[in-house]
Amino acid sequence: xxxxxxxxxxGSMTMKNPVTVASGTFGYGPEYADLVDLNRLGAIxxxxxxxxEHVGNQTPRTFETRGGMLNAIGLPGPGAKGFIQKYIxxxxxxxxxxxxxxxxxxxxxxxxxxxxxxxxxxxxxYEINLSCPNVKEGGSAFGTDVSTFSKxxxxxxxxxxxxxxxxxxxxxxxxxxxxxxxxNAGADAIAIMNTMPAMAINIDxxxxxxxxxxxxxxxxxxxxxxxxxxxxxxQNCSIPIIGMGGIFEPEDAIEFLxxxxxxxxxxxxxxVDPTTVDRVISGIEHxxxxxxxxxxYDIVGTVKV
Amino acid sequence: MKHELTNVIEHDNFQGExxxxxxxxxxxxxxxxxxxxxxxxxxxxxERILRRPFSIYQADASGVAVLYKAVGxxxxxxxxxxxxxxxxxxxxxxxxxPEPDASKTPVLVAGGYGNAALxxxxxxxxxxxxxxxxxxxxxDILLVKEFEELGWDVRPTTDDGSLGTQGLVTDAFDPxxxxxxxxxxxxxCCGPNPMLKAIGDRAIAHDFTAWxxxxxxxxxxxxxxxxxxxKRKTDTPKDWEWSRCCxxxxxxxxxxxxxxx
Numbered sequence: 001x002x003x004x005x006x007x008x009x010x011g012s013m014t015m016k017n018p019v020t021v022a023s024g025t026f027g028y029g030p031e032y033a034d035l036v037d038l039n040r041l042g043a044i045x046x047x048x049x050x051x052x053e054h055v056g057n058q059t060p061r062t063f064e065t066r067g068g069m070l071n072a073i074g075l076p077g078p079g080a081k082g083f084i085q086k087y088i089x090x091x092x093x094x095x096x097x098x099x100x101x102x103x104x105x106x107x108x109x110x111x112x113x114x115x116x117x118x119x120x121x122x123x124x125x126y127e128i129n130l131s132c133p134n135v136k137e138g139g140s141a142f143g144t145d146v147s148t149f150s151k152x153x154x155x156x157x158x159x160x161x162x163x164x165x166x167x168x169x170x171x172x173x174x175x176x177x178x179x180x181x182x183x184n185a186g187a188d189a190i191a192i193m194n195t196m197p198a199m200a201i202n203i204d205x206x207x208x209x210x211x212x213x214x215x216x217x218x219x220x221x222x223x224x225x226x227x228x229x230x231x232x233x234x235q236n237c238s239i240p241i242i243g244m245g246g247i248f249e250p251e252d253a254i255e256f257l258x259x260x261x262x263x264x265x266x267x268x269x270x271x272v273d274p275t276t277v278d279r280v281i282s283g284i285e286h287x288x289x290x291x292x293x294x295x296x297y298d299i300v301g302t303v304k305v
Numbered sequence: 306m307k308h309e310l311t312n313v314i315e316h317d318n319f320q321g322e323x324x325x326x327x328x329x330x331x332x333x334x335x336x337x338x339x340x341x342x343x344x345x346x347x348x349x350x351x352e353r354i355l356r357r358p359f360s361i362y363q364a365d366a367s368g369v370a371v372l373y374k375a376v377g378x379x380x381x382x383x384x385x386x387x388x389x390x391x392x393x394x395x396x397x398x399x400x401x402x403p404e405p406d407a408s409k410t411p412v413l414v415a416g417g418y419g420n421a422a423l424x425x426x427x428x429x430x431x432x433x434x435x436x437x438x439x440x441x442x443x444x445d446i447l448l449v450k451e452f453e454e455l456g457w458d459v460r461p462t463t464d465d466g467s468l469g470t471q472g473l474v475t476d477a478f479d480p481x482x483x484x485x486x487x488x489x490x491x492x493x494c495c496g497p498n499p500m501l502k503a504i505g506d507r508a509i510a511h512d513f514t515a516w517x518x519x520x521x522x523x524x525x526x527x528x529x530x531x532x533x534x535x536k537r538k539t540d541t542p543k544d545w546e547w548s549r550c551c552x553x554x555x556x557x558x559x560x561x562x563x564x565x566x
Binding site for chain 2: 062272
């Protein structure tokens, strides 16, 4: 039996398989290069970049919860210049597309960051962060109002011909309308979902466990939420969806594909077991083979309802 | 840094509530530098998912060993690990202590079982010096005989006076250090953060070198998640930057660390 074709397309970007990593869980690539074959990934999605260097939140920044974790890292990063100098040469060594997650404190920043990055060799797509729950400016401030959300996507669309992938918040009233709005505004795909706004309190000190008070919940507890959002979005748009939220095993990723995602991202599981991405790629291939499918696309959105 | 599935070859009581876990880790073992640590996936941890960082007590071509005390969910679950089980590790992680300065007098300062992490350093140092080990009680002072057999002059302190000088480790360190030429000292320190700060403050005040193994809550262990950051002093206008304790540390020179007061 011939091997199934794992290749998928996000706009003009071809991924050799449908598995990437969730922004913020894989650094900029070098951090995991000893443990993961970066050429094996469908794409590398790097940590969020804004025009200038950003320091992020105070500590403690993460807290482990039942089956998952909260984070309020606050998007620290080296800014466009630092990213280009420190990481682009490294990333260009690999035969793997690079998706750069971009964010801004004000709307104009989304245009500025693309202006600063777009001429660089080795950036294949932009994931537009419209959903980080952990920064006061930017992030979810742009992602929870559909009109503002569309304006940011149109702004980025006007600046680049590379694929753009808005990343949606889970806590919007109707994800279908946001998915459709993204498509209408010129997005090539959408990423669903960011972490779920959440909180934990220390019962001895009576203080929140995170310095930021609130954080984003990730890991297996949010997977069923993400599956529903991917399903809902897929009913309302025709552009590809990159599904993410609690993928720890190949079966989780396959469930996302069946719900309507064309690709998936592994997030918190990277911290727990860096071999997860490799296992998920192999697991999808084995599943397609066992079920007699020729391509990933054969299972995308095949949920029976 | 490698990912390795290891076999448990020893898991025994060591002293008091302290236990030793020895793993056959032929990939990780030979790479270990003193002061580095492992990201260990604790089996049977149930609903808690993240790896736990453990200082490396011994390392050689055959594997690694950690000394630990059951103080939380992770280490309590570790008690169930049996000889012959498979344990998933990432390591060695972190920067480790630098090569000791041969012109200086080496001094080890440890709180609790922090001295286990200094043991490989002591084994590999050609020049032997003096070691100050502090703990709550005699049962909490580990490895005295082992360090003495390596040629170290061990000075224990205990909160209750059950072994050595009564008081904090600094109560033994301070009177000894006052008699020395401070700048001839190179201190290697591992233990609770208040003790590290106390030694670090002395190092800055008296201008001697002190290497501190900073203890922070960690998630990924490889520098990706930015959970374990500490403020490191810089010459920039902002005076500090976030430094990843797991990747850029855990070993910092005392002058680098900006402690949160």
